[in-house]
Amino acid sequence: MKKIAVLGAGLCGATAAAALTQQGYQVTVFDKGRVAGGRMSSKRTEQGYLDMGAQYFTARSDAFKRQVKLWLDAGKVELWPCKTALLSNDEGFISLKASEDTQARFIGVPSMQSPVTALLDGIPQVNSCRIQKLDYQQQSWTLFNDEGVSYTGFDAIILTLPPVQAQQLVAHSALPELFGSADDVLEPCWAVAMHTDAMPAQDAIFCQHPKLRFISHQQHKAGRSSCYILHFNAVFSGLYLDESAQFWFAEAIAILRQELHIQQEIRPLVAHRWLYASQNDQSAAPGLIALPNLKLWAGGDWSFGGRVENAYLAGLNLANALIEQDKSQQETP
Numbered sequence: 001m002k003k004i005a006v007l008g009a010g011l012c013g014a015t016a017a018a019a020l021t022q023q024g025y026q027v028t029v030f031d032k033g034r035v036a037g038g039r040m041s042s043k044r045t046e047q048g049y050l051d052m053g054a055q056y057f058t059a060r061s062d063a064f065k066r067q068v069k070l071w072l073d074a075g076k077v078e079l080w081p082c083k084t085a086l087l088s089n090d091e092g093f094i095s096l097k098a099s100e101d102t103q104a105r106f107i108g109v110p111s112m113q114s115p116v117t118a119l120l121d122g123i124p125q126v127n128s129c130r131i132q133k134l135d136y137q138q139q140s141w142t143l144f145n146d147e148g149v150s151y152t153g154f155d156a157i158i159l160t161l162p163p164v165q166a167q168q169l170v171a172h173s174a175l176p177e178l179f180g181s182a183d184d185v186l187e188p189c190w191a192v193a194m195h196t197d198a199m200p201a202q203d204a205i206f207c208q209h210p211k212l213r214f215i216s217h218q219q220h221k222a223g224r225s226s227c228y229i230l231h232f233n234a235v236f237s238g239l240y241l242d243e244s245a246q247f248w249f250a251e252a253i254a255i256l257r258q259e260l261h262i263q264q265e266i267r268p269l270v271a272h273r274w275l276y277a278s279q280n281d282q283s284a285a286p287g288l289i290a291l292p293n294l295k296l297w298a299g300g301d302w303s304f305g306g307r308v309e310n311a312y313l314a315g316l317n318l319a320n321a322l323i324e325q326d327k328s329q330q331e332t333p
């Protein structure tokens with residue numbers, strides 16, 4: 001195996017692509033987005049970046065700690081000096097309680113996708129390219145995008161799309177199903193950025209709120225616009241999935257007034273809908289998916305329980321699975 005197509009330029013795909021490139025494979029990374037980053041993307045504005053997806057990440061495994069240290073040394077990430085609180089719900093009575101902890105939380109600088117971009121440095125990428133169909137003939141893969149453009153001659157494929165999108169792609173390609181049910185692995189989230197001159201005492205508020213799961217303020221994040229980001233929880237986001245940005249702005253203003261007691265003017269900036277945001281706690285993590293006979297491997301944060309760190313670990317494991325298979329084939333006489 002020499003030429004590898006990696007689908008998805010989130011952290012998982014970027015990690016797999018970097019690990020394979022290091023081992024001498026010729027890798028091309030495809031993504032439907034304009035830039036790499038996936039769910040770690042920040043939106044660029046004149047006032048600075050808005051972290052509409054992942055807010056921060058933690059590092060618990062030795063492998064990820066080593067990688068984070070490299071990023072820290074290269075200035076691609078830094079520690080988020082973040083004061084935390086809890087918006088607690090005591091039988092319907094919502095109140096803000098200090099809940100300082102000692103957890104180290106990291107952010108990309110100047111945007112969340114910086115570490116992803118760093119991993120992909122020098123690796124060929126095809127962006128704004130939604131892959132719609134895959135075809136495997138005579139041990140060679142061809143990819144087709146939604147404009148009918150084809151990319152040929154790949155020996156193996158690594159899929160790092162969210163499960164529903166991966167399942168749709170293989171169904172459209174008449175390939176074997178990857179999951180029994182992909183629907184409930186990742187849940188939706190509406191994310192809203194709002195500006196106000198009121199500065200909060202906390203940077204990260206974990207919410208036990210009927211509508212929200214997280215509020216963050218970007219005042220202590222380098223490169224960011226100083227504003228609030230609200231993440232609505234999966235149940236509320238799912239109930240009103242197709243509502244307009246105006247609906248979400250109105251909800252965000254009401255919550256900032258009622259729960260954080262903000263009296264100053266509140267100005268809506270951006271609302272973004274994530275159809276597949278984060279792992280459903282109730283659904284089992286499916287692990288990596290391997291179809292070695294077809295030289296196709298699939299994985300992502302969802303393989304190991306969601307979150308940025310698991311996307312990185314999935315990327316490393318996908319690359320290793322491919323390399324192992326390749327070695328074992330070379331050894332077979």
Ligand SMILES: Cc1cc2nc3c(=O)[nH]c(=O)nc-3n(C[C@H](O)[C@H](O)[C@H](O)COP(=O)(O)OP(=O)(O)OC[C@H]3O[C@@H](n4cnc5c(N)ncnc54)[C@H](O)[C@@H]3O)c2cc1C
Nearest residue numbers: 008010011012031032038039054055131300301307308311
């Ligand atoms: C609102 C929100 C808040 C979050 N907060 C946190 C947090 O605070 N801490 C944390 O650790 N994690 C958080 N996460 C989760 C974290 O962002 C993810 O775990 C991680 O970024 C997933 O990386 P990935 O590479 O597995 O997937 P992704 O980043 O989703 O990458 C998959 C890529 O595939 C591309 N793609 C999809 N279909 C196609 C196609 N047909 N053709 C080509 N490309 C395609 C997509 O554009 C995407 O770039 C959050 C996520 C969201 C959405």
